[in-house]
Amino acid sequence: MIPRSQRTELALLLFAAALVGFGAALVCLGMGFPVWRVTRALAVVGAFIAGAMMLDLADPRRDRWLLPIMAAISGVGFLLLWQLDGGSASRQIVWMITGAGIMVAVYYLIEDVRDLARLKYTSGVLALVLVGLTLAFGVEKGGARLWLAIPGVIMFQPTEPVKVLMCIFLAGYVADRRELLREDTHRVAGFQMPRARHIAPLLLMVIFALTIFVGQRDLGAAVLFFGLFVAMAYLATGRKSYSILALVLFAGGAVGAYHAFPHVAARVDMWLNPWADPENRGYQILQSMFALAEGGLVGTGFATGGGDTIPAATTDLIFAVGAQQFGLLGAVAIVVLYALAAHRSFSIAWRATDNFGALLAAALAVVFSLQTLVILGGVTRLIPLTGITLPFMSYGGTSVIVNFIALALLLAISRDCTPHRPPGEVLPR
Amino acid sequence: MNELARAIRRVALVAAVGFAVLCVYLSWWQVLRAPALRADEHNSRARDRLRTIEPGEVLDADGEVLLGVERGREGWERTYPAGRYVAHLTGYNDRSGLQRGLRDALLGVGRYEKPWAEFIEGPLRGNDVKLTVDLDAQQLATRLLRGRRGAVVALGAQTGAILALVSAPAYDPARILDSEWDYRLFQEDPELPELDRALQGLYPPGSVLKVMTAAIALDLDRVEPDTTFECAGSYEIGGAKITCPRAHGKVTLAEALAVSCNTTFARLGEYVGGDEFIDYVQRFELLEPAHIPLPALPGKIGDLGRQSDGVLLAETAFGQGETLVTPFAIARLTQALANGGTMIEPYLVSEVTSPAGHVVASARERVAGQPVSAGTAAQVAGMMVGVVEEGTGQVAALRGIEVAGKTGSAENPHGEAHSWFTAFAPADRPEVVVTCVVENAGAGSEAAAPIVREMLTHLLRRAGVR
Numbered sequence: 001m002i003p004r005s006q007r008t009e010l011a012l013l014l015f016a017a018a019l020v021g022f023g024a025a026l027v028c029l030g031m032g033f034p035v036w037r038v039t040r041a042l043a044v045v046g047a048f049i050a051g052a053m054m055l056d057l058a059d060p061r062r063d064r065w066l067l068p069i070m071a072a073i074s075g076v077g078f079l080l081l082w083q084l085d086g087g088s089a090s091r092q093i094v095w096m097i098t099g100a101g102i103m104v105a106v107y108y109l110i111e112d113v114r115d116l117a118r119l120k121y122t123s124g125v126l127a128l129v130l131v132g133l134t135l136a137f138g139v140e141k142g143g144a145r146l147w148l149a150i151p152g153v154i155m156f157q158p159t160e161p162v163k164v165l166m167c168i169f170l171a172g173y174v175a176d177r178r179e180l181l182r183e184d185t186h187r188v189a190g191f192q193m194p195r196a197r198h199i200a201p202l203l204l205m206v207i208f209a210l211t212i213f214v215g216q217r218d219l220g221a222a223v224l225f226f227g228l229f230v231a232m233a234y235l236a237t238g239r240k241s242y243s244i245l246a247l248v249l250f251a252g253g254a255v256g257a258y259h260a261f262p263h264v265a266a267r268v269d270m271w272l273n274p275w276a277d278p279e280n281r282g283y284q285i286l287q288s289m290f291a292l293a294e295g296g297l298v299g300t301g302f303a304t305g306g307g308d309t310i311p312a313a314t315t316d317l318i319f320a321v322g323a324q325q326f327g328l329l330g331a332v333a334i335v336v337l338y339a340l341a342a343h344r345s346f347s348i349a350w351r352a353t354d355n356f357g358a359l360l361a362a363a364l365a366v367v368f369s370l371q372t373l374v375i376l377g378g379v380t381r382l383i384p385l386t387g388i389t390l391p392f393m394s395y396g397g398t399s400v401i402v403n404f405i406a407l408a409l410l411l412a413i414s415r416d417c418t419p420h421r422p423p424g425e426v427l428p429r
Numbered sequence: 430m431n432e433l434a435r436a437i438r439r440v441a442l443v444a445a446v447g448f449a450v451l452c453v454y455l456s457w458w459q460v461l462r463a464p465a466l467r468a469d470e471h472n473s474r475a476r477d478r479l480r481t482i483e484p485g486e487v488l489d490a491d492g493e494v495l496l497g498v499e500r501g502r503e504g505w506e507r508t509y510p511a512g513r514y515v516a517h518l519t520g521y522n523d524r525s526g527l528q529r530g531l532r533d534a535l536l537g538v539g540r541y542e543k544p545w546a547e548f549i550e551g552p553l554r555g556n557d558v559k560l561t562v563d564l565d566a567q568q569l570a571t572r573l574l575r576g577r578r579g580a581v582v583a584l585g586a587q588t589g590a591i592l593a594l595v596s597a598p599a600y601d602p603a604r605i606l607d608s609e610w611d612y613r614l615f616q617e618d619p620e621l622p623e624l625d626r627a628l629q630g631l632y633p634p635g636s637v638l639k640v641m642t643a644a645i646a647l648d649l650d651r652v653e654p655d656t657t658f659e660c661a662g663s664y665e666i667g668g669a670k671i672t673c674p675r676a677h678g679k680v681t682l683a684e685a686l687a688v689s690c691n692t693t694f695a696r697l698g699e700y701v702g703g704d705e706f707i708d709y710v711q712r713f714e715l716l717e718p719a720h721i722p723l724p725a726l727p728g729k730i731g732d733l734g735r736q737s738d739g740v741l742l743a744e745t746a747f748g749q750g751e752t753l754v755t756p757f758a759i760a761r762l763t764q765a766l767a768n769g770g771t772m773i774e775p776y777l778v779s780e781v782t783s784p785a786g787h788v789v790a791s792a793r794e795r796v797a798g799q800p801v802s803a804g805t806a807a808q809v810a811g812m813m814v815g816v817v818e819e820g821t822g823q824v825a826a827l828r829g830i831e832v833a834g835k836t837g838s839a840e841n842p843h844g845e846a847h848s849w850f851t852a853f854a855p856a857d858r859p860e861v862v863v864t865c866v867v868e869n870a871g872a873g874s875e876a877a878a879p880i881v882r883e884m885l886t887h888l889l890r891r892a893g894v895r
Contacts, residue, residue, distance in 0.1 A: 178433075231440050234436060234439075234440065235433065235436050235437065235440065238432060238436050275471070278471040279471070286469075286471055286472075289458055289466055290466055290467075290469065290471075290472040290473075290474055290475070291474075292455070292458040292459050292463075292466075293458060293459065293462065293463040293464075293465075293466030293467050293472075294463075294467065294474050295459055296459055296460065296463050297459065297460055306474075309473050309474070323455065323459065327459065328455055328456055328459040328460055331455050331459065332452050332455060332456075335448055335451055335452055335455070336448075336452075338448065339444075339445065339448040342441070342444050342445075342448070343441065343445070346437060346438070346440070346441035346444070347441075349434075349437045349441075350433075350434040350435075350437040350438055350441075351434075355433060358433055358434065358437060359433075362437045362440060365440075365441070365444075366440060366444070369444040369447065369448075370444075373444070373447045373448070373451065376451050377447075377451060377454075380451065380454045380455055380458060381454075381458070382450065382451065382454045
């Protein structure tokens with residue numbers, strides 16, 4: 001007999017499969033694909049189902065909601081990608097299956113997620129090395145230097161793994177120094193500030209990362225890392241004043257960047273008034289808005305196109321295509337799926353019995369939420385549009401695999417940092 | 430629950446607020462702002478959808494088709510039955526002329542944005558637009574301007590209806606997109622056929638602006654029509670010398686206008702003063718671009734308030750200096766003087782008719798302002814009659830109908846003077862205003878006045894005056 005929690009997860013996964021399968025059938029009809037190709041979309045959800053089963057072979061005491069939610073998001077994203085670019089879609093299936101495999105492997109390999117705390121400096125240094133390598137040897141694609149390549153072997157976007165490495169570093173560092181950061185303070189200009197020697201490594205990491213990302217013209221990543229830092233500073237100290245101070249600094253930095261970097265100014269100007277240059281710089285955001293408007297309340301339906309006029313429709317702006325085809329109802333449904341996934345990740349964090357586990361889960365949840373909000377806010381013109389992927393929906397190997405690793409970490413935290421598992425207990429194998 | 434967990438919950442709450450705001454924003458674009466975005470001119474989806482709508486026709490005042498539509502190989506295509514005579518009105522593609530300016534009306538934008546419109550409303554068809562212009566007047570003006578560069582503007586003196594709006598050289602809108610070569614020739618033609626000289630041509634007004642200077646001085650009670658001036662043939666001001674072709678001797682203001690005496694009007698400018706002059710320029714809306722759905726340019730004038738020596742004011746007062754205006758603005762000025770000082774907002778579209786035959790919009794006369802008093806306007810009108818009866822504008826005289834007019838020969842850096850004439854008739858109960866400019870054609874009486882006479886004859890007959 002399968003335990004109740006496992007049954008719920010399986011039922012939800014099968015529900016996601018049914019949903020995606022139904023959508024895939026409509027896409028096949030609409031695009032004139034043979035119906036047996038529905039299996040391609042099912043393979044994406046199938047990767048999650050198989051992954052879930054294999055995870056349970058290791059230890060079934062884990063979160064039961066994240067996998068079905070991510071399966072639904074990935075499946076819907078695949079349905080869109082499939083219509084836009086068949087070649088990317090085929091590769092995405094491979095990435096999804098590989099990613100699910102890596103997720104299982106990570107889950108197996110980490111005997112106790114609390115051990116990762118010891119790797120915090122290794123992670124931090126590795127993150128800096130990756131960023132530094134990109135700056136030195138990065139390959140430029142579309143105006144930003146984001147790709148790192150060993151010619152003929154591998155090519156990936158270091159921003160993605162750096163996200164996870166930074167989460168491990170920040171969680172480990174803050175878990176270690178939380179007491180010091182909170183108690184050993186002094187007054188600076190009316191603010192209770194931690195001593196410089198406690199906060200310096202944190203600040204240094206963040207300033208380094210920000211400088212490099214602004215230098216690399218990867219504004220989305222810069223915002224992401226800054227937001228992660230602010231959140232971690234708040235979790236470390238419990239003081240809202242730091243967050244407010246940081247946001248003031250951010251506003252100042254944003255104004256400075258606006259005046260210092262033409263590419264930042266261009267982004268902001270096109271956000272404020274895309275109609276000033278509708279055929280060039282304002283083109284992307286206008287196309288995104290036209291797609292949203294075209295969708296209206298109920299959408300234009302599956303396989304009705306919409307991606308051919310939108311730049312980066314398969315990656316950063318895939319949500320705009322979804323909003324056109326599924327309308328406001330579908331778009332809100334997708335946002336709700338992301339919100340649920342974020343909620344689930346945060347709840348793993350606040351249930352964790354261990355500070356490191358809680359902080360790591362919170363950091364991963366912040367990165368996930370912020371990344372989603374930054375790109376969806378950009379697509380809807382809530383904030384300036386910056387290039388960043390939408391987790392589990394956008395096409396891209398690095399992005400998919402790193403998201404699966406983050407997922408594996410969250411699941412491992414839900415497994416290890418629970419009252420059932422005191423530190424030092426060895427897993428039954 | 431420990432403190433860290435509480436802090437994490439607060440961070441989660443911030444994220445939740447973010448997702449909620451996102452949903453609100455999605456609703457804003459996808460529902461509330463969707464109709465405007467669906468009709469946006471840069472929206473290629475809208476363009477594809479609009480291509481399935483049969484666009485409406487543009488008709489002249491008598492219902493003659495100026496811009497037609499037919500089913501082509503690739504959807505609806507425009508036809509140009511009136512060709513070059515209305516080229517600047519119709520434009521030559523959906524991004525020029527009234528096809529751009531009246532795009533929403535011609536396509537019925539606002540009725541067809543819903544995806545299910547076709548099921549409910551049947552085949553999609555836009556509105557027909559009826560203009561105030563008369564095709565015969567357009568043809569006449571185009572023929573009169575043949576071989577020249579210039580423009581003709583005709584307005585209803587009491588209604589503000591635009592009766593003719595012609596720019597020369599014109600072009601055949603049906604032909605220029607035939608091949609890339611044709612389009613290239615059109616674009617690179619040194620005569621600038623695409624330029625609508627009536628609304629976008631910026632010319633020094635020359636002596637036609639003297640009617641405005643006279644009106645300002647009279648309106649401010651600085652002079653009377655019989656105030657006398659002494660013209661010695663030249664007049665020195667601030668080190669500059671203003672000259673007349675000959676010494677006019679002792680003249681009244683009326684006589685000075687009739688013979689177009691520069692020195693008198695230079696003095697008149699001094700009497701008025703720079704600030705008052707600019708004030709009246711604004712009241713006559715001389716620098717305003719035309720408020721009609723066609724591309725139009727604003728005029729320019731020198732900075733009279735800041736000048737020290739008064740030379741610029743003196744030159745501006747007789748229509749030179751740094752002044753540049755459109756023929757349309759001069760026609761409006763003339764209309765105000767013809768209509769007892771009341772300026773009517775000119776209009777080009779008289780009616781918009783839905784495919785079902787309902788009039789969905791129609792023009793209403795709207796007073797734009799009262800730049801000068803009725804008394805002043807009558808005095809200036811009387812003086813303008815003198816111009817045609819015994820002054821420089823005698824060429825424009827009509828048998829049996831009193832014409833009021835003013836000539837202008839605008840000196841410019843591009844060669845011979847631009848020939849101007851602006852007039853209205855009948856002088857006692859004005860029906861029609863006509864303004865004409867012919868580039869580099871010499872004195873106003875030579876090129877522009879005969880054209881205005883022919884236009885007046887036609888338009889007055891049409892108005893039933895004769």
